[in-house]
Amino acid sequence: MSETTSRYLLEQLIGFATVSRDSNLELIEFVRDYLAQLDVECELFYNAERTKANLFATIGPRDRGGIVLSGHTDVVPVDGQAWSFDPFKLSEKEGRLYGRGTADMKGYLASVLAAVPLFVEAELQIPVHLAFSYDEEVGCLGVRPMLAVLEKRKHKPLLCLIGEPTGLKPVLGHKGKLAMRCQVIGAPCHSAYAPYGVNAIQYAARLINRLEEIGERLAQPEHHDARFDPPYSTVQTGVIKGGRALNIVPAECEFDFEVRALPGFDANEVAEDLQTYAQAELLPRMRAVQSDVDILLEPLSEYPGLATPPDSETARILAMLCGSEEFGTVAFGTEGGLFNHAGIPTVVCGPGSMDQGHKPDEYVTIEQLRGCDSMMERIARYAAGPMPAIG
Ligand SMILES: [Zn+2]
CATH class of the missing domain: 3.40.630.10 (Zn peptidases)
Structure with a gap:
C-alpha cells in the first residue's frame, strides 16, 4: 500500500x-x-x-x-x-x-x-x-x-x-470546566405596580454579582498556581436572556455561566455556593411577594x-x-x-x-x-x- x-x-x-x-x-x-x-x-x-x-x-x-x-x-x-x-x-x-x-x-x-x-x-x-x-x-x-x-x-x-x-x-x-444555566422564575405584573411583582432580571443580577464575588475570592494569591494563565480559577457569565417589555415586570430571566477550574479545585463548589445564596438570601424575599417563584440551576457540560x-x-x-x-x-x-x-x-x-x-x-x-x-x-x-x- x-x-x-x-x-x-x-x-x-x-x-x-x-x-x-x-x-x-x-x-x-x-x-x-x-x-x-x-x-x-x-x-x-x-x-x-x-x-x-x-x-x-x-x-x-x-x-x-x-x-x-x-x-x-x-x-x-x-x-x-x-x-x-x-x-x-x-x-x-x-x-x-x-x-x-x-x-x-x-x-x-x-x-x-x-x-x-x-x-x-x-x-x-x-x-x-x-x-x-x-x-x-x-x-x-x-x-x-x-x-x-x-x-x-x-x-x-x-x-x-x-x-x-x-x-x-x-x-x-x-483547567477543567463546568458550564451551567441558571433560570430565575419571577412573577410578572404591570410595571406601575413593580413592588407587587418579582423581577426576575433583578434577582438574576444579584446572582451574577454573587458569581463575580466568588471569582474575586478565587483570584486571591493563596489560590494561585503559576503553571496556568491566568493562574487561578475563573468564573464568568456569558449569555443572558430576560424580559419582554419595559412596562412589564419580567417573569423570567435565564443566564449561562462557566467555571474554569484549576486541577484540584472542584468547580461544583461554585454552583453549591450559588445555590446556598439563592436558598438563604433570595428565595425567602421572592416568596414573601409571590409563592410560585423559583431559582433553578442546571449543568450544561463539564470536564475535569x-x-x-x-x-x-x-x-x-x-x-x-x-x-x-x-x-x-x-x-x-x-x-x-x-x-x-x-x-x-x-x-x-x-x-x-x-x-x-x-x-x-x-x-x-x-x-x-x-x-x-x-x-x-x-x-x-x-x-x-x-x-x-x-x-
Ligand atoms: Zn480539538
Whole structure:
C-alpha cells in the first residue's frame, strides 16, 4: 500500500466534513477500512442514534496495557467564517496545509494512521491503541462511553497521548470546566405596580454579582498556581436572556455561566455556593411577594482538569516520546482530563497551534506534520523495546 503518508491521509480526512452536529461515520468507516487493509481490527462504539461512532483499535499484544493515541474526529463549523480556501478540501500554500481541522486535530490523526504500518511491522512489546472520538468540540461528550468500557478492561492503558495542537510541546496540565444555566422564575405584573411583582432580571443580577464575588475570592494569591494563565480559577457569565417589555415586570430571566477550574479545585463548589445564596438570601424575599417563584440551576457540560505530575516517571517517558522536556500548560480543555480521571496518565502533544484552531484558514505546517511523524517513530521504537536512552 503506497498511500500511507500523513499528507495523503490528511487530505482524505479533511474531505469528510465532520462538523460536530453531523455524522462522522464516513470518516470512521474510511479509517476502519484503512486499518483492515493493514490487518488491524477495530471496535466501533456508536451513539444511541447510530449516527456517530468512536473507534478503538489495538496493535501489538493484547495481554497488557499500552499507549493510547487519542484524538477527536469532529471539527467546529465554518458558518459565517471568511475562508480563502475550500475548508473541506486540503490546500497547500507556502509550506502550510489549509483546511478545517488541519490543526484541530486531523493532522495528528493523519500522522497516527500513517504510522500504523510502522507499528504493525515493529513487533511491539507494548501495544499501541488508537482511540478516535466524536463530539469533543461540544463538551468532550463522545469519548465518555468508550472510556467507561476501557476503564473496566483487565489491562487498562498505561499512558495516553492526546494530539491536540500544542506545537508538539508536551502539555501536562489544563483547567477543567463546568458550564451551567441558571433560570430565575419571577412573577410578572404591570410595571406601575413593580413592588407587587418579582423581577426576575433583578434577582438574576444579584446572582451574577454573587458569581463575580466568588471569582474575586478565587483570584486571591493563596489560590494561585503559576503553571496556568491566568493562574487561578475563573468564573464568568456569558449569555443572558430576560424580559419582554419595559412596562412589564419580567417573569423570567435565564443566564449561562462557566467555571474554569484549576486541577484540584472542584468547580461544583461554585454552583453549591450559588445555590446556598439563592436558598438563604433570595428565595425567602421572592416568596414573601409571590409563592410560585423559583431559582433553578442546571449543568450544561463539564470536564475535569488535567494535572500529570511533571516530576513523575510517566512524565519522563512522555517527554521522551514527545521529544521535549519543556512541559507546558494550555488554556483550552481536552479529553485528557477524562483519561486522567480514569487513572490513565496523559499528555497533550500534537502538531499545529490552537492559534489557528476554530478560525478561518486553519492550517498546519508541513514541518509540524513531519515532526509528528517523527514522534510516531519514537513511539514505535519505544513500544518495540528495549527502552532507548533519553536524549
Ligand atoms: Zn480539538
